[in-house]
Each structure stands twice: as structure tokens, then as C-alpha cells.
Amino acid sequence: MYYQWRDKQAWKTFGIDLSSPSDEACKLFDINLNQLVRFCNDEAFGGIATTTTKMFEADPDFIMGHVFQKGLAILSPNQNLLGNSSFQEEVKKLKALSKTATVTPWEALHVDAIECGAKGDLLGACKIWQDILVETPLDILALKLSQFANYFLGKTPQLLHSVASVLSHWTPSVPNHGYVHGMMAFGLEENNMYEEAEKEAAQSLSINKTDIWASHAKGHVWEMQGEFEKGIDYFDKTEKDWSSCDMLTYHVYWHWAVYHIERGDYSSAMEIYKKGFHPDVSGFLAIKDAASLLYRLGLEDIDCSKEWKAVFNLCHSHMEDHFFIFQDIHILMALLSADEMKMAQEFTHSMTSGSVPTSKYFQKIVKEVGKAVCEALVAYKEGDYADVVELLMPIQFQLREVGGSNAQRDVLNLLLIVSAMKSPREHHQKLARYLLNERKTLRKNSPLTDRLILRSSVKMTN
Structure with a gap:
């Protein structure tokens, strides 16, 4: 895990110029990015919601803080923001804020992507995120948001190519670099490159054994190749590593249960379902996995x-x-x-x-x-x-x-x-x-x- 959270100067040294004058806001932005790539509302920081609140207390006009918050909102599968007048008004205010003199061109492009997404034009947003990555390949937010969007849009080749195009820049000295290998693993798996996907996932997990996205990518490989026993054994032995990653835990339980359905062991599948899909715990975000699993049964x-x-x-x-x-x-x-x-x-x-x-x-x-x-x-x-x-x-x-x-x-x-x-x-x-x-x-x-x-x-x- 990366602990030296970057202030304004550290971000500039890294190659990303944040217009916020607040070192505290810049550090909290870094913390939020780390929680996002880990799929984890870290209790040490009160989770993403609390971190975001503190970020805006430090700088209410923090452009990239608003981009982060609204990017996640746009890509949340449980709301349609097109008819949400208050959200649309907030995006208009953000757009106006992005035209002030201190805002960098990189930040302004991020706001343009949010504006596209808020209008329902995720393809347009993905194009802007791609343009951002051409100029700033170490932008983990653009990379993560584009992979989320391509997943929901069914753009399978882009799941791979968006990460492959920047992977060489993510050397071991770069914060969060291990998680990018997990993203690469998922893109490879979705494009049927299973052996390569396993290698990338293993590399990510050798750096961060709690990387749930990498474990999840391995789970996809084993399902597509029919290695259900291997998947069952792996998730059983590593549950303590990924079960704290609350944003994606239910989905890994879904993979685990699907293996049992494949084997015809329906009682074990239901046991895992009850363990991972309790409505009070999983909430609405788990509905697609819960519905898919029950429908298979x-x-x-x-x-x-x-x-x-x-x-x-x-x-x-x-x-x-x-x-x-x-x-x-x-x-x-x-x-x-x-x-x-x-x-x-x-x-x-x-x-x-x-x-x-x-x-x-x-x-x-x-x-x-x-x-x-x-x-x-x-x-x-x-x-x-x-x-x-x-x-x-x-x-x-x-x-x-x-x-x-x-x-x-x-x-x-x-x-x-x-x-x-x-x-x-x-x-x-x-x-x-x-x-x-x-x-x-x-x-x-x-x-x-x-x-x-x-x-x-x-x-x-x-």
C-alpha cells in the first residue's frame, strides 16, 4: 500500500499539476484514488464518502475532487442522472469553475469528460479520457473511469487496449502501479488471452495480495477455462485477503458460487450466496450479481x-x-x-x-x-x-x-x-x-x- 500521500508539490513532481492551493486537499485526493483502485472504503480514512467530505472542507472548489466525485456518480449503475436537475446544475457550475485562469488544461479536459458523461455520452467521455491518457499516461483516474465505462458499454477490445497503451509507463516506483497490472489482467481475460491474464494478475497480487480486481480477473480466467476446482480452492484460501474490499466483494462471491453451480453443487452455491449477498450488506449495487446467480439456478x-x-x-x-x-x-x-x-x-x-x-x-x-x-x-x-x-x-x-x-x-x-x-x-x-x-x-x-x-x-x- 502507498502511504506517502502526495501534496501539491509532490503531484507536480509526479507530472500532474493540480490547481488547488491546498496540500491537504491534494493528499485526500490521493487517498481517494487509492481507495478506488483497491475497491475499498478504508476504515482508516472513513471510506471514500468521508474522505471526499474532508477534501471539500480543505478546498470547496477543488476541481479534481469534484471530477472524482461526479465521475463515480455518473458510472454508478443504480441511478440515471440525466433527469436529476440538481446534479446537472452542479456539472454546469463545475464547467464554469473549469474556465478560471488557474485551472490547468488537464483538469479542464477531465471536466469535459464529466460533462459528456452527465449528458449520457459515455462514448464521448471515453474519447476524452483516451486523449488525456495520450498526454498523461500515469493518470489513474482517467484510466479507471474509462475501464469502468467500457465495461458498462460492452466495449471489450477497449478494456484491454486502454490499459495496454499506458502499461509500460507504470514502473515499480509509480504509486498504485500494481493495481494497473490487475486492470491489464481483466482486459486480457475479456479478450480471451487467458495465459497472459493469469500472469498479469499474479504480478499484481505479488505486489498487493489484497488486490481484489486481480483476484477477480483470475476468477474469470478459471471460469472461462473450466478450472472450477482451482477457483473454489483459491477463493476459499484467500477470502481474508479480498473480503475487506467492500466495493467488489459480492462480485467475487458470485464467481465462487458460479463454480459450484457448474459442478452441480447447488447447496454450496446457495451457502455462498447467503454469505455474500445479504441485502443489508450488499445493497443495490449487488443486484446484477444476485439476479444473475439466482437466474442461473x-x-x-x-x-x-x-x-x-x-x-x-x-x-x-x-x-x-x-x-x-x-x-x-x-x-x-x-x-x-x-x-x-x-x-x-x-x-x-x-x-x-x-x-x-x-x-x-x-x-x-x-x-x-x-x-x-x-x-x-x-x-x-x-x-x-x-x-x-x-x-x-x-x-x-x-x-x-x-x-x-x-x-x-x-x-x-x-x-x-x-x-x-x-x-x-x-x-x-x-x-x-x-x-x-x-x-x-x-x-x-x-x-x-x-x-x-x-x-x-x-x-x-x-
């Missing part, structure tokens, strides 16, 4: 009705937060699985009708991919399995556009396969076997795939 005919009610209860105040379609899909899973059909109908209507402010990009993805996915979820709930197949097959290779990771989107692949198996149409049942053959070829060690092949064979012979 449902596709294997495991009753999770009690658990679904708890997840549904997290959704009430977020029915119109249409900003990331990936999040909306999982909210819909929860509504349908909790038998809240009227709310599910209202939710999909608000998503597609334009009744709440949404970005042009969101509207584009809903039209091209999201609407069909949501209709397929409804059709599956209603037992119209042939409709599910007809809705998902045309967009099978566009599912990346809804965002998330390869592992997380796999629940939609499973939905298609199971629906094809259950469809009354003979062609769909043959399609199921076709898709399962593909899955077996690409994931040779997958007990889940083997179980589905067996079920498909039994159905076709009857």
Missing part, C-alpha cells in the same frame, strides 16, 4: 423464490434508472422471478417508451439488442420457449453490446440453450444440441454443459 430448476423476494425489495426505488441496459436486464430478471408481472410490464414500458430521460446510446442499444433480451425474459417466464429462441438467435452475436463481462453475459447464452431445449419445435431442439456442441468445443471442461447435453439427448430420444 432457476435455469437448472432450483427454487429460489424466497431469495428472489429479497432481491426484488432492492428494486423499488430504481424502476426508472434506465442508464445501463445491463443493469435493467437484471432488474427485470428480479421482477419476473418474484412474480411481479405488473411491475415488470411497467418497467419495460418506461425503458422503451421514452417516458423517462435516457441517452441516445441507451435508446440505440435498447432498440438493437435490449428490447429483444427483455422480451425473451418475459417469454421464458410465460413458458413461451419458442419465442425466446426466435428473439435471441438473431442477436446472439450482439449480446456484448448490453455491457458486462463475458462471464456475466453467459446467463443469456444459457437462457437461449435451455429455451431451445424446452421449445416444442423440433428445429429448436436440434438448435439446442448445435449450441451445446459449440459450447463443449470452446469449454471442454464444463460439467454444466455435460448435464445440458445429457438432458438434450434424453429429450430428443423421447
Whole structure:
């Protein structure tokens, strides 16, 4: 961990000129960056919220403090800020503040990125973050925000290339350099470069054994390569290292539980679910992982009705937060699985009708991919399995556009396969076997795939 928090002069020596006159604000900004890359609200500093409060007490007009705060808000999956007038007004004030004489060009570019994000133009924000990194490759905030955004946008190549383009600058003497190797590992894994991903993750963990993002990247590798026993053993032995990283802990528990589902050990999967997804602990941010896990269990005919009610209860105040379609899909899973059909109908209507402010990009993805996915979820709930197949097959290779990771989107692949198996149409049942053959070829060690092949064979012979 990096302890020599940088004051104004130390930041300037590092190559980043902060316009704030407050050394204390500059140090607290450094502390916040460290908490962000660690995915940890560090109790020693009171977490990010308390650190941010102290930062603004030291300098209320601290440009990069506001950029940090608003960047995290824009990329929070549980709110749509397009219709939030107070937030939009704050961004306008920040933009005006960025035009003062003391503000540096680097800081002004960061404000431009925030302005784009606040308008829902995350692609524009990513372009600015890229421009920033061309000039300032050691800008960990631009690097982290761009990776978050590319993840939610489903821009898989960019997850890798944004980090690869600056990695050589992050030498061992640079604060937080180990965490950048963890970011690199995730980008490599998402682009199917598994051996390289494991090496980068191992390098990061050799520097910071508590780097949850690196452990999480290893978890992705093991899932995609079918090394479930290795993943189970690793997370069991290292839980004490990453479980304090509260911003991402529930997601690592998700990976751990998915391994058990793959093995057909549903009771162990549920034990981990209860351990890592308690609503009072995980909160709304865990909904996508909770919904995805329970939905996978449902596709294997495991009753999770009690658990679904708890997840549904997290959704009430977020029915119109249409900003990331990936999040909306999982909210819909929860509504349908909790038998809240009227709310599910209202939710999909608000998503597609334009009744709440949404970005042009969101509207584009809903039209091209999201609407069909949501209709397929409804059709599956209603037992119209042939409709599910007809809705998902045309967009099978566009599912990346809804965002998330390869592992997380796999629940939609499973939905298609199971629906094809259950469809009354003979062609769909043959399609199921076709898709399962593909899955077996690409994931040779997958007990889940083997179980589905067996079920498909039994159905076709009857």
C-alpha cells in the first residue's frame, strides 16, 4: 500500500499539476484514488464518502475532487442522472469553475469528460479520457473511469487496449502501479488471452495480495477455462485477503458460487450466496450479481423464490434508472422471478417508451439488442420457449453490446440453450444440441454443459 500521500508539490513532481492551493486537499485526493483502485472504503480514512467530505472542507472548489466525485456518480449503475436537475446544475457550475485562469488544461479536459458523461455520452467521455491518457499516461483516474465505462458499454477490445497503451509507463516506483497490472489482467481475460491474464494478475497480487480486481480477473480466467476446482480452492484460501474490499466483494462471491453451480453443487452455491449477498450488506449495487446467480439456478430448476423476494425489495426505488441496459436486464430478471408481472410490464414500458430521460446510446442499444433480451425474459417466464429462441438467435452475436463481462453475459447464452431445449419445435431442439456442441468445443471442461447435453439427448430420444 502507498502511504506517502502526495501534496501539491509532490503531484507536480509526479507530472500532474493540480490547481488547488491546498496540500491537504491534494493528499485526500490521493487517498481517494487509492481507495478506488483497491475497491475499498478504508476504515482508516472513513471510506471514500468521508474522505471526499474532508477534501471539500480543505478546498470547496477543488476541481479534481469534484471530477472524482461526479465521475463515480455518473458510472454508478443504480441511478440515471440525466433527469436529476440538481446534479446537472452542479456539472454546469463545475464547467464554469473549469474556465478560471488557474485551472490547468488537464483538469479542464477531465471536466469535459464529466460533462459528456452527465449528458449520457459515455462514448464521448471515453474519447476524452483516451486523449488525456495520450498526454498523461500515469493518470489513474482517467484510466479507471474509462475501464469502468467500457465495461458498462460492452466495449471489450477497449478494456484491454486502454490499459495496454499506458502499461509500460507504470514502473515499480509509480504509486498504485500494481493495481494497473490487475486492470491489464481483466482486459486480457475479456479478450480471451487467458495465459497472459493469469500472469498479469499474479504480478499484481505479488505486489498487493489484497488486490481484489486481480483476484477477480483470475476468477474469470478459471471460469472461462473450466478450472472450477482451482477457483473454489483459491477463493476459499484467500477470502481474508479480498473480503475487506467492500466495493467488489459480492462480485467475487458470485464467481465462487458460479463454480459450484457448474459442478452441480447447488447447496454450496446457495451457502455462498447467503454469505455474500445479504441485502443489508450488499445493497443495490449487488443486484446484477444476485439476479444473475439466482437466474442461473432457476435455469437448472432450483427454487429460489424466497431469495428472489429479497432481491426484488432492492428494486423499488430504481424502476426508472434506465442508464445501463445491463443493469435493467437484471432488474427485470428480479421482477419476473418474484412474480411481479405488473411491475415488470411497467418497467419495460418506461425503458422503451421514452417516458423517462435516457441517452441516445441507451435508446440505440435498447432498440438493437435490449428490447429483444427483455422480451425473451418475459417469454421464458410465460413458458413461451419458442419465442425466446426466435428473439435471441438473431442477436446472439450482439449480446456484448448490453455491457458486462463475458462471464456475466453467459446467463443469456444459457437462457437461449435451455429455451431451445424446452421449445416444442423440433428445429429448436436440434438448435439446442448445435449450441451445446459449440459450447463443449470452446469449454471442454464444463460439467454444466455435460448435464445440458445429457438432458438434450434424453429429450430428443423421447
